Amino acid sequence: MARKQSAENAYRSYLTKIKEDLMTGVSYMIPFVTIGGIFLALGYAVAGVTGTGVQDVFGATGTMGWFLAQIGVAGLTIMVPILGAYIAYAIADRPGLAPGFLLSYIIQQGNVLQAAGDVIGLQGGAAGAGYLGALVAGLLAGYVARWIKGWSVPSFVQPMMPVLIVPVLTMAILSPLVIFVLGVPVAIANAGLTSFLQSMQGSQAVLVGALLGGMMAFDMGGPVNKVAYVFATGLIAEGVVAPMAAVMIGGMVPPIGLAISNFIAPHKYAAEMYENAKSGIVLGFSFITEGAIPYASSDPVRVIPSIIAGSAVGGAMSMALNVTMPAPHGGIFVVPLSNKPLMFLAAIVIGSLVTAVIATVTKPDFDERVGTGSGAAASDD
Numbered sequence: 001m002a003r004k005q006s007a008e009n010a011y012r013s014y015l016t017k018i019k020e021d022l023m024t025g026v027s028y029m030i031p032f033v034t035i036g037g038i039f040l041a042l043g044y045a046v047a048g049v050t051g052t053g054v055q056d057v058f059g060a061t062g063t064m065g066w067f068l069a070q071i072g073v074a075g076l077t078i079m080v081p082i083l084g085a086y087i088a089y090a091i092a093d094r095p096g097l098a099p100g101f102l103l104s105y106i107i108q109q110g111n112v113l114q115a116a117g118d119v120i121g122l123q124g125g126a127a128g129a130g131y132l133g134a135l136v137a138g139l140l141a142g143y144v145a146r147w148i149k150g151w152s153v154p155s156f157v158q159p160m161m162p163v164l165i166v167p168v169l170t171m172a173i174l175s176p177l178v179i180f181v182l183g184v185p186v187a188i189a190n191a192g193l194t195s196f197l198q199s200m201q202g203s204q205a206v207l208v209g210a211l212l213g214g215m216m217a218f219d220m221g222g223p224v225n226k227v228a229y230v231f232a233t234g235l236i237a238e239g240v241v242a243p244m245a246a247v248m249i250g251g252m253v254p255p256i257g258l259a260i261s262n263f264i265a266p267h268k269y270a271a272e273m274y275e276n277a278k279s280g281i282v283l284g285f286s287f288i289t290e291g292a293i294p295y296a297s298s299d300p301v302r303v304i305p306s307i308i309a310g311s312a313v314g315g316a317m318s319m320a321l322n323v324t325m326p327a328p329h330g331g332i333f334v335v336p337l338s339n340k341p342l343m344f345l346a347a348i349v350i351g352s353l354v355t356a357v358i359a360t361v362t363k364p365d366f367d368e369r370v371g372t373g374s375g376a377a378a379s380d381d
Contacts, residue, residue: 130222
């Protein structure tokens with residue numbers, strides 16, 4: 001019995017350490033999410049006010065909206081490798097930082113994964129591995145780097161370990177695994193998802209809406225999200241604009257719903273998440289699903305089902321009411337373009353409330369309470 005208890009304690013300690021490592025990555029990533037999301041939203045807003053057009057902001061080179069949007073995209077692009085980098089940093093300290101960043105970055109490059117699939121004879125798509133891939137890459141980089149750090153080496157080699165030997169060997173060991181074993185299956189799965197979605201149209205509208213909405217939430221800007229988004233934007237050119245509304249609503253719900261949950265139950269979230277919730281409302285209404293990633297990274301088991309449910313409800317409601325959206329991006333700034341603006345907003349609100357309720361009910365109290373000031377662990381007694 002004592003041995004079993006000891007094993008359980010060791011297992012709990014191990015899971016706690018993993019959670020702490022993930023939270024380190026999340027805490028460093030949050031400023032990138034906030035900067036990227038807010039600047040991209042400002043870019044869309046400026047484009048709408050100045051007459052450039054929300055849909056054309058990335059083509060209006062040199063305008064204020066274009067510069068703001070470029071800054072926003074840079075922040076949202078770099079945030080995923082930052083997540084992987086600082087997860088590795090939490091595990092292995094400085095030697096894990098560069099491998100964690102580079103491994104997380106390389107599996108976001110769709111052309112690399114497509115080429116890797118060709119090399120091993122598997123035909124896949126050209127999509128990145130998203131933040132879930134970065135989580136795995138960061139953990140792998142951290143553990144491998146820590147293992148290499150523990151090697152017994154001659155004293156004259158010791159100074160080269162943190163800046164040369166550990167990072168380079170970690171990359172050399174993990175690159176094939178991360179690219180071919182982790183990345184390629186993701187690309188193949190995306191191709192299958194695209195074919196599946198293309199076969200579900202017409203009378204299955206509500207199911208399509210639920211599926212598209214749920215996919216937008218699943219990995220929040222990752223490959224599954226992109227499959228749904230590309231599918232809907234491709235239909236716009238054919239004059240089919242209802243799926244785009246379901247996709248946009250599904251992408252807006254996660255940050256809003258989780259922010260609401262954080263506001264009404266702050267004791268269930270880490271103290272630093274409260275600040276993220278404030279920007280989450282802005283990011284959500286700006287159609288920047290990545291605003292939910294800090295929550296999902298810290299507690300994926302509870303958060304991901306809650307946002308999938310809310311986004312699926314919002315997407316299904318949108319398709320059931322035949323709400324349309326001819327613009328491929330813009331969030332709250334393009335709502336007037338919908339054929340039913342009030343129903344568009346209603347679907348966002350209902351989906352967000354579904355997410356908020358599920359997340360709040362399923363999440364346990366967090367050890368650190370908002371309002372402690374120092375962020376120190378507070379007693380639950």
